[in-house]
Amino acid sequence: MTVVYDANVLYPNALRDLLIRLAQTDLIRARWTEQILDEMFRALSRTRSHIPASKHEKLRSLMNASVRDCLVTGYEPLIAGIDLPDPDDRHVVAAALRCRADLIVTFNLGDFPDDKLTDLSVSAISPDDxxxxxxxxxxxxxxxxxxxxxxxxxxxxxxxxxxxxxxxxxxxxxxxxxxxxx
Structure with a gap:
């Protein structure tokens, strides 16, 4: 099963750690984009401004190195054709389509309504579920x-x-x- 992690599930430290470790197993194949990581790091910078940018870059490098083939690229041309309540989330769906993901793992299920995703053969799921x-x-x-x-x-x-x-x-x-x- 291939999943795309949204930025908001990568933000909490323990959850990020667990999701990455699960991605290192044979249970799932986890994917994300540099744009998703940018969102996560902007949120970290807002709430933990005392952490230097160099630590963020080190974490980004560690995350990208720790999960084989995690980075989705070439999804940008798909963004314009995606219709979502929040246009700023279209890149997440575009990445999911590009890597043929089964699921988008996100806390923001309302931003990824089933009626918008069904025809795209991808679903959104909460990290708890x-x-x-x-x-x-x-x-x-x-x-x-x-x-x-x-x-x-x-x-x-x-x-x-x-x-x-x-x-x-x-x-x-x-x-x-x-x-x-x-």
């Missing part, structure tokens, strides 16, 4: 990715509860609840 689907496909892989996040956090150390709490605060409510009982 997306993670629920992946848990249903292979709970062990999702848990392994969460454990990798815990293991990578050493200063300060984090626990599974810490990471699940961060995901909850990011809006991943149902998937987190399922993970807590599984």
């Amino acid at each position: 997306f993670l629920l689907d992946l848990i249903g496909l292979d709970t062990k892989v999702v848990w392994a990715c969460i454990q990798q996040i815990v293991d990578s956090r050493t200063n300060p150390p984090a626990s599974i509860d810490d990471v699940l709490g961060q995901l909850e605060r990011s809006g991943i409510i149902e998937a987190t609840a399922v993970l807590r009982i599984s």
Whole structure:
């Protein structure tokens, strides 16, 4: 399954970390564009202005290097033919069409209405529902990715509860609840 991550799901740190780690597994093939990353970094700059631009560029490089074939290019000519409530989101759909994605993972489902996407053979899904689907496909892989996040956090150390709490605060409510009982 090929998915395009919208900027808003790449913004929260724990969710971004989990989505990237899941993209490194055989469960999904994740894609994004430099334009999507630009949006994410603009949001980070607005809310975390104390973080220097050099750290943003390092994160961009790490993200692009960590997921094989993640960058979608050549989607720009498709933008003009896409009709959405917010024209600024057309590039996300264009990228999904260009890479033949099955899903767009986004918090902004209202910006990607089914009636506009059905004929394009792509659907939008919330990150919570997306993670629920992946848990249903292979709970062990999702848990392994969460454990990798815990293991990578050493200063300060984090626990599974810490990471699940961060995901909850990011809006991943149902998937987190399922993970807590599984």
